[in-house]
Amino acid sequence: MTGESTNDIVLRAQDIHKTYGDLEVLRGVSCELARGETKVVIGPSGTGKSTLLRCINQLTIPDSGRVWLGDTEITCKDCDINAVRAQIGFVFQDFNLFTHLTALQNVRIGPMRVKKMDRPTATRLAVEELERVGLGDKAGAYPAELSGGQKQRVSIARALAMFPQLILFDEPTSALDPELIGEVLEVMISLAKEGMTMLCVTHEMGFARTVADEIIFMEGGIILEQGAPDRLFSNAREPRTREFLNKITELYGE
Amino acid sequence: MDTILHSIWPIVRDGLPNTVLLTLGLLGLGLALGFPIAFAQVYGYRPLRWACKGYEQFFRGVPALVLILLLHSGLARSFHILLPTFASGLIALGLRSSAYQSQIFRGAIQAVHPGQMIAARSIGMSKWQAIRHIVLPQAFRLSIPPWTNEYSSVLKDTSLVSAIGVVEMMKKTMLLMPTVQYREGAKWILMLLIVAALVYLLLTYAGNMGLGLLERRVRLPGFEMTGKVER
Amino acid sequence: MGFFEFAADILPRLLAATGVTLEITAGSMTLGLIIGVLLALGRVYGARPVRWVTNAYIQFFRGTPLLVQLLIVYYGLSPYFRMAGLRLSPLVAAIAALGLNSAAYQAEYLRGAIQAVRSGQMMAARAVGMSRVQAIRHVILPQAFRLVIPSWSNELIYSIKYSSLAYFISLSELTFVGKKVALNTARTFEAYLVVAAIYLVIVVIVSRLLTMLENRIRIPGLGVSRAHR
Numbered sequence: 001m002t003g004e005s006t007n008d009i010v011l012r013a014q015d016i017h018k019t020y021g022d023l024e025v026l027r028g029v030s031c032e033l034a035r036g037e038t039k040v041v042i043g044p045s046g047t048g049k050s051t052l053l054r055c056i057n058q059l060t061i062p063d064s065g066r067v068w069l070g071d072t073e074i075t076c077k078d079c080d081i082n083a084v085r086a087q088i089g090f091v092f093q094d095f096n097l098f099t100h101l102t103a104l105q106n107v108r109i110g111p112m113r114v115k116k117m118d119r120p121t122a123t124r125l126a127v128e129e130l131e132r133v134g135l136g137d138k139a140g141a142y143p144a145e146l147s148g149g150q151k152q153r154v155s156i157a158r159a160l161a162m163f164p165q166l167i168l169f170d171e172p173t174s175a176l177d178p179e180l181i182g183e184v185l186e187v188m189i190s191l192a193k194e195g196m197t198m199l200c201v202t203h204e205m206g207f208a209r210t211v212a213d214e215i216i217f218m219e220g221g222i223i224l225e226q227g228a229p230d231r232l233f234s235n236a237r238e239p240r241t242r243e244f245l246n247k248i249t250e251l252y253g254e
Numbered sequence: 255m256d257t258i259l260h261s262i263w264p265i266v267r268d269g270l271p272n273t274v275l276l277t278l279g280l281l282g283l284g285l286a287l288g289f290p291i292a293f294a295q296v297y298g299y300r301p302l303r304w305a306c307k308g309y310e311q312f313f314r315g316v317p318a319l320v321l322i323l324l325l326h327s328g329l330a331r332s333f334h335i336l337l338p339t340f341a342s343g344l345i346a347l348g349l350r351s352s353a354y355q356s357q358i359f360r361g362a363i364q365a366v367h368p369g370q371m372i373a374a375r376s377i378g379m380s381k382w383q384a385i386r387h388i389v390l391p392q393a394f395r396l397s398i399p400p401w402t403n404e405y406s407s408v409l410k411d412t413s414l415v416s417a418i419g420v421v422e423m424m425k426k427t428m429l430l431m432p433t434v435q436y437r438e439g440a441k442w443i444l445m446l447l448i449v450a451a452l453v454y455l456l457l458t459y460a461g462n463m464g465l466g467l468l469e470r471r472v473r474l475p476g477f478e479m480t481g482k483v484e485r
Numbered sequence: 486m487g488f489f490e491f492a493a494d495i496l497p498r499l500l501a502a503t504g505v506t507l508e509i510t511a512g513s514m515t516l517g518l519i520i521g522v523l524l525a526l527g528r529v530y531g532a533r534p535v536r537w538v539t540n541a542y543i544q545f546f547r548g549t550p551l552l553v554q555l556l557i558v559y560y561g562l563s564p565y566f567r568m569a570g571l572r573l574s575p576l577v578a579a580i581a582a583l584g585l586n587s588a589a590y591q592a593e594y595l596r597g598a599i600q601a602v603r604s605g606q607m608m609a610a611r612a613v614g615m616s617r618v619q620a621i622r623h624v625i626l627p628q629a630f631r632l633v634i635p636s637w638s639n640e641l642i643y644s645i646k647y648s649s650l651a652y653f654i655s656l657s658e659l660t661f662v663g664k665k666v667a668l669n670t671a672r673t674f675e676a677y678l679v680v681a682a683i684y685l686v687i688v689v690i691v692s693r694l695l696t697m698l699e700n701r702i703r704i705p706g707l708g709v710s711r712a713h714r
Contacts, residue, residue, distance in 0.1 A: 059372060086378030096373035100391050100474055110377040113387055142475045155373075162377055315642075315688040316681040317649040319660055324681060327667060328674035410550040417652070424552055431560065444561030451549040451557065458548040 008035040009070075010166050010197045016055050016065035018048065025051050026062070027221035033166060033199055038192040040208040040229075041201045042248065043218035049201040050093075052218070053168045056199075057088045069165060086114050089159030089167035093174050095151040097143040103130060103154045104139035107161045115162070129157040133187050149180030153187055166197035173204060205248055209233070217241045257437045258445050261430050265450055269423030272340070273457070276412040276422060279344050281405060284351025291352065292359035297385070306356065313353030319414050321346040326418045343415030351408055358404060362397035363389060395472055402465040406458055413454075423450060492679045495666050502662035503683060509579050509648040509658060514641055516584025521591030528596050530621065539592070546589035552650055555582040559654045575656040579648070587644055594636035598629040631702065638695035642688050649684075659683060 011033040018026040025048040033039060041049050054060035056067055058074065058081050066075045074084045098106050108126035111117040117125070130136050133153040143151055152172055159167050169188065173181040185207050192198055192211035202208070208215055209229045216226040217238075225232070225241045236242045295306040313321070326342035329335040337345070366389050374384035416425035427450040434446045486494070527539040546554065559578035566573045602625050610620035649660040663680035667673045 057376065059376060082375075082378045082380050084378075085376055090373075090376040092369065092373065092376075094369055096367075096369040096376075098370060098373065098388055099367075100388075100395070109387060110379075113383055114378040144475050158377065311689075312685065315646075315685040317646040317660065317684055319649045319652060320663070320677060320681050320684065323660070323664060323667070324674065324677040327664075328677045330673075331668075332672055332674035406548070410552075413550040413552040414650075416552070424550065427553075428556070440564040443564070444557060447553060447557045447561045451545070451553045454550055454553065455545065455548045 010035050012068040014066045017063045018051055025221055033197055035197055036195045037213045038198040038211050039214045040212040041216045047218045048221050049218055050170050053170050057085050086162055087165050089164035091155055091159055091169045091172050093171040095155045097151055099143050102140050102142055107157045110162050129161045133157045148176045149183045152184045169200040171201050257434050265423055265426050269426035272422035273412050277409050280348050280351050280408045283348030284355040287352035288355030289359050291356035295360050296363050310353045313350045318350055318411050339418045339420045343420050347411055358397050358400045362393040365396050366392045398469045405461050502657055502659045505658040506648045510644045512580035513583035513587055514644055517587025517591050520588035524592035525595035529599050543589045546586050551586050554586055555650055558582040575654045579651040579656055594633050598632035602628045634699050
């Protein structure tokens with residue numbers, strides 16, 4: 001939208017609708033991310049949180065609604081969606097590391113094949129990113145040889161290597177054993193503090209309270225409430241929000 | 255017994271070359287056709303997929319022997335196209351192998367976890383890039399075990415081209431049968447045939463070992479070799 | 486004459502021969518089943534010498550061409566039969582050779598199925614107090630037989646097609662008679678096409694029937710991936 005941007009809006013999603021079969025999973029969701037902001041999306045399972053993320057980078061095509069990356073609309077028909085995706089990082093719940101490639105090759109392949117970087121430069125970059133997530137020594141390991149937490153960190157490195165404008169995290173720690181969650185959250189927290197723009201679907205309230213600029217509560221396919229973590233935790237407007245936050249804190253701790 | 259021992263060499267000398275050539279040729283032709291067909295079946299439009307399915311059904315429902323006769327006698331007498339016997343055998347069985355191999359590759363491609371493709375797209379790869387760099391390398395590894403099976407099948411099927419006169423190991427053995435009968439007596443035919451069988455067995459093992467070596471060389475830690483091939 | 490009229494013309498002779506084809510298939514599958522079960526049990530539960538012998542059998546019959554096996558039975562063994570005053574008919578030879586061959590494959594499929602069932606079920610059966618034999622009979626095999634059906638169906642289709650090898654011993658099954666009919670006319674290609682069509686029809690019908698059967702006796706949660714011939 002012209003005129004309004006003072007704060008350098010990186011992502012804007014407007015009125016996203018998505019139906020699967022008879023179920024309308026997203027019933028008109030809109031949100032906005034300014035550069036450097038970290039927002040956390042929470043809500044009961046099946047409320048379309050993951051779907052929202054996938055609609056943003058068009059891994060799932062929304063039925064209606066528009067998305068802008070910076071000033072460019074990315075939901076248009078002739079958009080080069082690959083170029084768009086190269087600018088949006090995505091971290092999956094199931095990691096989805098390329099099983100036939102080492103950690104280094106996993107991180108390197110995006111810059112090499114999509115951005116057409118030459119091999120030595122791409123390799124250097126990959127090593128840097130792996131070290132950034134604390135896995136410099138595991139460059140030659142295959143995914144099968146890594147723990148869950150390590151795999152997820154490699155997948156974050158893979159996203160970072162593309163120098164994205166923002167990163168979408170789809171329940172990054174839900175598939176991990178409890179002891180391994182910490183190492184991933186550490187990386188995510190330091191990314192947020194370094195100023196990365198992030199949109200995360202997660203249950204990790206500790207993370208949210210530490211770095212989130214805003215928490216978005218979704219239920220039934222719409223955003224029920226959103227606001228700064230402190231306000232939501234102490235003084236949420238909607239009863240459902242309060243209920244959910246209490247349940248979450250009970251289950252997952254602070 | 256003497257004649258038997260003297261038969262081993264002729265079987266190998268006169269029959270083995272064609273058997274080996276045919277086997278390699280069939281596998282090659284089957285691969286050259288089978289892979290594109292598998293690709294079309296997984297990634298192609300519906301009418302294309304349909305056509306491939308029909309192709310597969312035909313070559314898996316008709317006996318190899320009938321295909322050989324169809325291609326050789328049939329073409330010769332109905333259309334006056336007389337192919338050399340080796341070529342007829344090669345084409346008939348090659349087309350057949352392509353139908354089976356397309357199955358193998360299709361199964362392998364589909365066995366690659368869908369998350370791999372999704373992840374590839376998420377970093378901005380185009381569909382083709384994803385297929386080329388992520389899906390196919392994995393599918394290749396998954397297809398080696400069933401392909402080893404196909405090697406064995408193909409080797410054994412080469413014996414069928416003896417029906418149209420190609421002198422490979424089976425035909426050579428059959429040609430030697432009267433000699434053995436004459437020189438040693440009918441009871442020794444059994445021995446001759448067992449010898450021929452053993453040569454095939456050796457070839458099967460040799461091939462299996464070679465392919466097993468290949469499998470080990472391209473193996474990756476933790477990579478699932480459980481390619482579920484569907485019939 | 487159009488193609489279909491031509492086909493109708495030669496069909497009677499071919500259909501009569503198809504009967505022989507089906508005879509061969511039925512006979513060899515039955516023989517294969519009986520021997521296959523014994524081989525599989527030997528392979529899984531037998532003492533070492535038993536396992537060795539059954540393994541050798543399976544390796545031989547899977548590693549050598551069916552045609553060689555057929556000739557071994559028909560040309561190789563008939564002198565010995567004649568010595569005993571018996572005559573080995575081509576039909577019996579075909580059924581025997583195909584049956585022995587099929588047994589090797591059926592044994593492997595069944596072995597896979599048994600092993601897919603084995604561990605926890607056997608332990609549970611013994612824990613309840615069953616003897617090993619009882620466990621095999623009442624717990625393992627019933628499940629194994631269900632698991633093996635897809636592979637067995639595969640094998641049946643295979644048998645239908647490879648009954649055509651009886652051509653080599655001049656048995657009047659579909660392919661042999663088909664050749665005679667085909668060479669009797671100038672329309673050889675079409676004649677063979679009809680032969681091919683008959684096989685196709687049989688295979689498709691049998692496949693459908695077997696799929697229906699599979700679905701009928703399916704138990705939720707009990708399944709295994711198909712073995713490859």
